[in-house]
Amino acid sequence: MYGAETWRTTTTTIKKVQVFINNCLRKILNIYWPDTIINILLWERTNQLPAEEEIRKRQWKWIGHTLRKSSNCITRQALTWNFEGKRKRGRPKSTLRRIIEADMKRMNRNWKELESIAQDRVGWRMLMSDLCSFTRNNRHMEKRNSTEINYSYSLSTIGQI
Numbered sequence: 001m002y003g004a005e006t007w008r009t010t011t012t013t014i015k016k017v018q019v020f021i022n023n024c025l026r027k028i029l030n031i032y033w034p035d036t037i038i039n040i041l042l043w044e045r046t047n048q049l050p051a052e053e054e055i056r057k058r059q060w061k062w063i064g065h066t067l068r069k070s071s072n073c074i075t076r077q078a079l080t081w082n083f084e085g086k087r088k089r090g091r092p093k094s095t096l097r098r099i100i101e102a103d104m105k106r107m108n109r110n111w112k113e114l115e116s117i118a119q120d121r122v123g124w125r126m127l128m129s130d131l132c133s134f135t136r137n138n139r140h141m142e143k144r145n146s147t148e149i150n151y152s153y154s155l156s157t158i159g160q161i
Contacts, residue, residue, distance in 0.1 A: 004055045005062035008096055018051040053132055056103075060128045063100060067118035080111065107131065 001017065022039055025046050031037060043050060049057070069076045079097070092098070104110065107130075109117075117123050 001051070001055065001058070005058040006096060007055065007059075008094055009052075009055055009059075009099060010094060014052045014055065017055075021048070021051055057128065057132050059096070059100070060103075060131060063114070064118045064121075064124040064128070067115050103131065 007013065018039075022042060025042055025048065026032070029042075029045065031042075037045075039050075042048075048054075063079070066073075066075050066079050071077075104114065107127075117127055
């Protein structure tokens, strides 16, 4: 995942990376087709994080590093630059900046707050761990809700038979 901190992540990209990583881990552990294990168990055995969490953690680490740089540094200017002008018709493409802004919105933060927090490395690490645990908890809640929905759906269909 070289350079993953600057990737424009989409669900498709993350799924492809995760499939590749899972296949590599299964080969390392000599787990082949008749013997299968679920991904969560695979990650626990190998002490790995899901690709989405790893990429998100790297992105936020890089953002903190970039925000600590001087304001005339090119990487910082590129990160905080607002493009003005016309764009093509249709929905705007997902960019790293838009992904960051969506995360900031979920945390009720803005750029100025992030810049001040980034100057304090300990505070930034705490913010990163909160963000990663927030993402992890949301994923577990979504999984639990989908399991409950599937379970209630299967019970209702059994009752109709």
